[in-house]
Structure formats: C-alpha cells, structure tokens
Amino acid sequence: MLAHPEGTLFHLWPWGEAIATALGHHTPYLLAERAGRIVGVLPLVAVEGLLFGRALISTGFTVGGGPLARDAEVARALVEAAENRCREGRFGRLELRCPPPDRPGWLPITGKQLFFRRELDPDPEVNFRGLRGNQRTMIRKGRSLGLAVAIDADCRRFFPVYADSVHRLGTPVLPFAWFATLQRLFSERCEVMIVLQGARPIAGVLSFFFRDSVLPYYAGSVEAARKLAAHDFMYDALMRRAVERGCRIFDFGRSRVGSGHADFKRHWGCEATPVVYAHWSPEGRPPPDLDPRSEGNRRLVNLWKRLPRWLANRLGPWAARQIG
Numbered sequence: 001m002l003a004h005p006e007g008t009l010f011h012l013w014p015w016g017e018a019i020a021t022a023l024g025h026h027t028p029y030l031l032a033e034r035a036g037r038i039v040g041v042l043p044l045v046a047v048e049g050l051l052f053g054r055a056l057i058s059t060g061f062t063v064g065g066g067p068l069a070r071d072a073e074v075a076r077a078l079v080e081a082a083e084n085r086c087r088e089g090r091f092g093r094l095e096l097r098c099p100p101p102d103r104p105g106w107l108p109i110t111g112k113q114l115f116f117r118r119e120l121d122p123d124p125e126v127n128f129r130g131l132r133g134n135q136r137t138m139i140r141k142g143r144s145l146g147l148a149v150a151i152d153a154d155c156r157r158f159f160p161v162y163a164d165s166v167h168r169l170g171t172p173v174l175p176f177a178w179f180a181t182l183q184r185l186f187s188e189r190c191e192v193m194i195v196l197q198g199a200r201p202i203a204g205v206l207s208f209f210f211r212d213s214v215l216p217y218y219a220g221s222v223e224a225a226r227k228l229a230a231h232d233f234m235y236d237a238l239m240r241r242a243v244e245r246g247c248r249i250f251d252f253g254r255s256r257v258g259s260g261h262a263d264f265k266r267h268w269g270c271e272a273t274p275v276v277y278a279h280w281s282p283e284g285r286p287p288p289d290l291d292p293r294s295e296g297n298r299r300l301v302n303l304w305k306r307l308p309r310w311l312a313n314r315l316g317p318w319a320a321r322q323i324g
Helices: 013-023 072-088 124-129 133-144 158-169 176-189 230-244 260-266 295-306 309-320
Strands: 029-034 037-043 045-049 053-058 093-096 107-109 113-119 148-152 190-197 200-210 213-221 249-256 271-274 277-280
Touching: 013 176, 029 072, 037 072, 053 072, 072 093, 113 260, 124 133, 124 230, 133 230, 148 230, 158 176, 158 190, 158 200, 158 213, 158 295, 158 309, 176 190, 176 200, 190 230, 200 230, 213 230, 249 260, 260 271
Parallel strands: 053 093, 213 249
Antiparallel strands: 029 037, 045 053, 093 277, 107 277, 113 249, 113 271, 148 190, 190 200, 200 213
16 A cells, blocks of 8 residues: 555555544455455445444545555456445445546546645745745744644643534534544654643644655644634644655645635645545435535534533534544
8 A cells, every 4th residue: 555656644554443443433445366466455434323324435534545456457346346345235325535436326526625735845944935925924923922832742632622623613523532543553654733822732733644745634723723823833833844754745635615724725835626536326326415514514513513512522423423
C-alpha cells in the first residue's frame, strides 16, 4: 500500500484497526493474489446503524479510499468481489471514496464537496508572504495577543476543545477513544497541536503526516477563539511545523461547496478540485442525503445544537459512529 502511487493514509492497516477497535465496526480488507503474491487491496468498512442503514464504504470515516491494484484486471476483480459482498451481506449500498469504476450501476457522487491543497516552500517565510493580506494580519493578531502552540503527547486537551466546536456546528462528536487510538496506532505519523492563551487551550488540530504531505484532519476551538485569531495562528504554526518535518504539500482536506470552511481554505492559497466518489446499490437506490444543509437534515442539526453539552457528548459517539 505504501508502494502504490495512489495509496493514501486511509489505505493503511492502522486505519481499519482503529475503526474496529474504537468504533466497533467490521473492517474486511479484500486482497487479490496472483501467483502467490498480493497484487491488489480494497479496504472496506461495514458501517451499520439505525440512522443511515447498512453500508460498505472504502474507506469509512475518511476522505479517500477505493481499490489499489497492479492493473485494471485486478481492480475489476476487487470491485466485483465488493459488489458480491454487498449483495450477500444485504448491505444497502457500496461507496468508494474515489471516482466510480466503469461497471454497470455505478453512479458518481459529485458537485457537493471540494478538496483543498497547496504546495509548501521549504522556507516558512515564503509561505507566510504568499498568504493573502488579511490572513497575514490575523496571524500577526494572534501573535500580538500572546498565543502559543504546544505539541501534546495525547488527546486530553484536544478532545474537549474539539467536542465544543462540533457541538456548535450541530455535529455529533466521535468518542475520545477514536482520537486516542489513532494517535497510538499511527504514532509519529499523527500529531496533536494545541493553541494556548496562557495556560488555557483554545484551539487544537490533530494532523497526519504521510509521505510529503501534512493533513490537518480534525480541528476545533472554543467559541472565543475566533476573536483571538486562533485558527489563523494555528494553521500558520502547522505549516511551519510541516516544513520542519520535510513536508511539501499542505492537504487541507475537503469542504462543502459554498461553505464558510471552503472560503477559509481558499484564503490560505489552496487550490480547489472537485470531490468525486462512487455509489452502487444492489437494488439501484440513489445515494442517501447526508448534506447537513438539506431541509430535513437542517432540522436535525439545529436540534443537536440545542442539546445540553453533557447530553450531546453522551449521545454523540452513538450517532457519529453511524456516519461513516
């Protein structure tokens, strides 16, 4: 998986192990062999729950996935095997976090999200000067307010900040065990950065380092952090940290088209490319509506925002583990 040019962090075995350990989902990895040698792999996550039914996803709880194969014949065999597993296991759908294969019944999921990436110069000051003027102003504001960053060995300071942030967005929070397991299994590939105002954690980001890229994957802040320019300060610090570690790509992940998060990432000099995923259903059903901005889901989001924090933190892991 590390040797394949299209391999991602999410194809690695620790990701599936983390899902099985912390979230309790079955994670079958389909392997293709030829003459006794492995020539392809398709990681799958069986996401099951009351909210969105049963689905096989490659790869669940990620922004990437799909088959890695030595050639087109191997890729077809892996996808066919996944379709058969979907039918036999009576799953409602099969989703690949990659463009759809050229096979009957596959539909593209596109037009909803964008990927954001930018190159990093080895000189962090070049990266800083390349930002828009308002971003540089916000970073300087954070510096002038005495903000500082720390690299934490665990998630104990990160998790409350992150949980606070997603609750304000109306999103269920994943369990603490998920973040702790990722940090343990990925070891030096996973790092937690905390922004401090004095001794108080006000923002944090859990990032992954893979090949020549840094992926700030989970981030959050307390409500007061926005006025303190904590996010701008944090991402500038992360870019500098990534350059120290030899990274050349800042992979800012995906955001929904037209969202404030998408606008924020553009301000950091990131190039936007469309996200294209693949959907297949044994019964020909269309993809489920998972857009939090749709009329039906918006009501659920607003309801979740109104939950007391203690209740949202209690119910969040149950709900979040069903949204793969």
